[in-house]
């Protein structure tokens with residue numbers, strides 16, 4: 001049986017990049033991918049456009065526990081290196097408002113560029129190879145698949161991803177491999193995920209979208225803020241502003257079981273409270289009908305849905321519209337989340353090499369680690385950079 005220098009578990013963004021960097025340094029490398037196809041998740045990123053990088057890769061955009069690791073990895077393979085890497089594969093890219101996309105606006109172009117390079121470098125890809133067990137030690141690890149197939153390798157890089165969109169392959173099973181080599185896994189929760197709550201407004205306004213400033217309050221303290229789309233749904237709230245503040249909320253409700261989680265929405269962010277109060281006063285004086293009272297300030301359906309407002313004076317009405325409170329009871333699940341919060345503890349990984357502190361010759365990269373970036377290209381930036389660094393060092 002051929003013995004590889006590096007075997008990579010998981011052919012997603014991090015695994016493919018790790019394979020390319022390891023192979024470029026001359027070592028025999030193979031990828032084991034449980035699905036019948038590589039990189040399925042890449043295809044759905046950025047709504048099919050793949051927001052592959054952010055212009056600002058500072059560690060401040062990542063969860064505090066991961067920042068040492070993130071800074072160290074980006075100092076070895078940073079934004080300019082990621083751009084050069086893709087340009088070198090023939091992928092033209094552009095940057096809009098800090099977010100980087102392929103010029104084709106097609107995520108499939110990103111995967112294609114990576115696949116061409118895998119082929120050029122003659123990297124063997126074992127599809128339908130679902131790694132279920134790792135035995136041996138540095139110099140001779142044995143990977144065993146669900147079907148009984150085996151692969152032998154001197155080093156391994158585990159890039160099995162998180163738990164989102166499990167039908168695309170990453171369903172959290174790779175955490176078990178990490179646990180077996182001695183790692184702690186911070187309880188994974190879905191992030192960049194819609195919120196579940198019971199409020200009659202959500203039911204009345206389902207399908208309606210507004211632009212709002214949103215603040216999350218956890219155990220009475222402001223946790224996050226975002227401006228953007230607020231979408232009312234039959235189960236609660238969604239939209240970019242909600243996804244952007246959802247990580248702390250998901251950790252609070254799903255990991256810490258907090259029942260004091262609130263969203264405060266400024267539904268009229270383009271006016272301050274006094275201006276809004278004056279405008280509402282003017283409408284009362286002008287004799288606006290109750291069913292039209294908020295017309296032009298908010299979409300038409302809001303006047304009827306918020307008819308209770310008319311019981312209050314205008315200062316109170318303005319205060320409610322600028323600080324509408326929603327008590328959050330939960331989040332939607334893994335099929336609606338963009339990334340995972342939690343994973344293999346960053347504290348147990350060598351920040352320079354990405355080698356495990358628990359088992360020599362085992363490396364980690366990508367979303368399987370407890371590293372979460374904000375939305376906007378930070379998670380793929382992490383996947384490429386950590387994959388590249390793990391591939392470089394894992395093959396030495």
Ligand SMILES: Cc1cc2nc3c(=O)[nH]c(=O)nc-3n(C[C@H](O)[C@H](O)[C@H](O)COP(=O)(O)OP(=O)(O)OC[C@H]3O[C@@H](n4cnc5c(N)ncnc54)[C@H](O)[C@@H]3O)c2cc1C
Nearest residue numbers: 010012013014034046051131161169170366367377379380
């Ligand atoms: C809807 C959606 C949109 C997103 N959009 C963006 C975006 O625009 N920009 C951005 O930065 N991020 C985005 N993300 C997040 C980003 O896709 C992930 O952070 C990134 O793909 C993680 O890469 P990875 O290689 O670590 O894991 P994955 O891409 O999940 O790859 C892991 C691979 O490992 C395989 N695998 C798992 N276990 C095993 C095993 N035991 N044996 C063999 N193979 C195994 C899986 O099948 C999978 O192919 C989005 C995510 C979603 C769900």
